[in-house]
Amino acid sequence: MIQKALGFGFLFVIVPLCIGLLWNDSWKEEKNAVARIYLSGFLTQFAVFQLIAVPVMILLPRGMNDLVLLVSAVLILLSAAGIAVYFWRNKKRKALQSALREGILKIRKQLDGMSWGMRLYWLIAFAMIGFQMYMSYDRAMFDGDDSYYVVQSVLADQTGVLNRIRPYTGLSTALDVRHAFASLPLWEAYVARMTGIHAAIVAHTLLPLVLIPLTYLCYYLIGEKLFGQEHTGKLPFFMILVGVLQIWGNTSIYTNATFFLMRTRQGKSVMANLVLLALLWLLWEIMERYDQRKYGLFCLLVMTNIAAAMMTSMGAFLAAMFTGIAGFIAALRLKCPSLLVQLCVCCIPNVIYLGLLVVMG
Amino acid sequence: MAQIVSVFRQYCGSGFYPLIFIAALIWLLVTEKRKIVRIVLVDASLVILILFFLPPFKALMDVLDEGTYYRILWLLPMTVVIAYAGVRIFEKNRAAGCVVLLVLILSGDYVYDNINVTKAQNRYHIPNAVIAICNEIMPAEDEERVWAVFPEELIYYVRQYSSEIQMPYGREMLEPQWVWNWDTHPIYKVMREDTIDLDALAPLLNEYYCHYLILNRGIPVKGDFEENHLTLLTQIEAYDVYRNESVEIFKKAE
Numbered sequence: 001m002i003q004k005a006l007g008f009g010f011l012f013v014i015v016p017l018c019i020g021l022l023w024n025d026s027w028k029e030e031k032n033a034v035a036r037i038y039l040s041g042f043l044t045q046f047a048v049f050q051l052i053a054v055p056v057m058i059l060l061p062r063g064m065n066d067l068v069l070l071v072s073a074v075l076i077l078l079s080a081a082g083i084a085v086y087f088w089r090n091k092k093r094k095a096l097q098s099a100l101r102e103g104i105l106k107i108r109k110q111l112d113g114m115s116w117g118m119r120l121y122w123l124i125a126f127a128m129i130g131f132q133m134y135m136s137y138d139r140a141m142f143d144g145d146d147s148y149y150v151v152q153s154v155l156a157d158q159t160g161v162l163n164r165i166r167p168y169t170g171l172s173t174a175l176d177v178r179h180a181f182a183s184l185p186l187w188e189a190y191v192a193r194m195t196g197i198h199a200a201i202v203a204h205t206l207l208p209l210v211l212i213p214l215t216y217l218c219y220y221l222i223g224e225k226l227f228g229q230e231h232t233g234k235l236p237f238f239m240i241l242v243g244v245l246q247i248w249g250n251t252s253i254y255t256n257a258t259f260f261l262m263r264t265r266q267g268k269s270v271m272a273n274l275v276l277l278a279l280l281w282l283l284w285e286i287m288e289r290y291d292q293r294k295y296g297l298f299c300l301l302v303m304t305n306i307a308a309a310m311m312t313s314m315g316a317f318l319a320a321m322f323t324g325i326a327g328f329i330a331a332l333r334l335k336c337p338s339l340l341v342q343l344c345v346c347c348i349p350n351v352i353y354l355g356l357l358v359v360m361g
Numbered sequence: 362m363a364q365i366v367s368v369f370r371q372y373c374g375s376g377f378y379p380l381i382f383i384a385a386l387i388w389l390l391v392t393e394k395r396k397i398v399r400i401v402l403v404d405a406s407l408v409i410l411i412l413f414f415l416p417p418f419k420a421l422m423d424v425l426d427e428g429t430y431y432r433i434l435w436l437l438p439m440t441v442v443i444a445y446a447g448v449r450i451f452e453k454n455r456a457a458g459c460v461v462l463l464v465l466i467l468s469g470d471y472v473y474d475n476i477n478v479t480k481a482q483n484r485y486h487i488p489n490a491v492i493a494i495c496n497e498i499m500p501a502e503d504e505e506r507v508w509a510v511f512p513e514e515l516i517y518y519v520r521q522y523s524s525e526i527q528m529p530y531g532r533e534m535l536e537p538q539w540v541w542n543w544d545t546h547p548i549y550k551v552m553r554e555d556t557i558d559l560d561a562l563a564p565l566l567n568e569y570y571c572h573y574l575i576l577n578r579g580i581p582v583k584g585d586f587e588e589n590h591l592t593l594l595t596q597i598e599a600y601d602v603y604r605n606e607s608v609e610i611f612k613k614a615e
Contacts, residue, residue: 261472
């Protein structure tokens, strides 16, 4: 139980919040900086894992132990760096403790300023998210692909072998580059190792409880961009509509909503929902401040692109395509061609990844 | 072009969300004034939608990854655009906003009514029967991994629980669309029959070194278990677990 709590706290609380502090300079003037810090820390965690997992799986077929050690060491280092950078940047302003106190005061102030109608809207929105989390825990969502992806996690966790065993049978096999380079199943095995929870429980029960609220956090941040933070009821109504579109979005097996709630644990789902939403929000942030030279945001875009490659072999292509299209339109509309160049530079990891797939696949 | 329309129709399925999205997009195209909103939500969506319906783009995507063209539609921020348009309506008229909410509910499909959603029996989200069978046939610490043949309804789950249990064939036998290997394993050819022929199955179990055979009690069996060296170990829910005495379980090398 202690290992579960410590592992969970480390991976899902401490690491995202501390690593996210590396990007804090980009949102220090924003009201909900903690949400942004957490999301950016989580995306960076994904990217770091992908950057380590791919070479380790190529070089060390039985390298799960090495992968766990390396990833943990790098995450600890980056977390420490995040804290150090935060204090270094804020030495003349405020310490972390006072920032947190200020954040709590802000939330209390916002709550005090809300009308009862608006509180009701928020309550409904939160109830809908809670309902989806409860159902992901209480209901088993069968999907045939789990016998590939979840088994890859179980194999890495139980045998220590990285993608060299056929999930369906147990026979040995060569590295299937197309599937293996999308390393989310290995990350799930890493979560299993760190928490001491069976990889199947991690995939089916634990991750939806993390990924569903995290995806709604993206929707919240996008909603905030659309409606601001005034107490008009627009933002909570937006969140209610988003919830409805997810819960009633199972109109075919292909929709984002179907993947979101029925295949939450799979890379395709994380790509179609969390990563693409994060990309949308991040591009928005970049375009809003394109004249302010916020290089941290571009670094975070690189991290998000690497995280996209971690989810599915198509992820790198889809992320680059979306970035390219939005960047091209922004360059025209904002009359800023250099923005397109900067965004294209952020897609270099995607090109490298796709090149690796072609060469090694 | 017909293929692209077919992909779009399949994506829409039984609902109208993509059509509501297109309507919302057109409305925002006319009414949205904020530059960034237009770039990120409206213009980008429009370009992606146009690209999606271009046959040369489909041809290019098929070269990259055939059969996944629908994923281009994932790039459309449908949820955000529909919800944003809904809020804009709600902003003008609260009753109309509630009508939008109702239309979205009625034109959608409740995800938890899906046939693949069932009450979870445990935190693994794997049937209890699979866990009990796996625990029953799990090799001891000093033994090598075992091989077992399962009825097809259990195949998806077995190795999600334990890597210690191996199977001569897995999901690849069960997917008719995977023509390259579907229905090719000799054991599966016997197992999928309406009546399982033990005299045909037993030699194959020996040939593939299968230590265990799990049968669904509801499927008739032809032949004698004893003559084929199959001993009933236990019965778990609807399943009989047999040990194939002809195949030895090896100890791990020191």
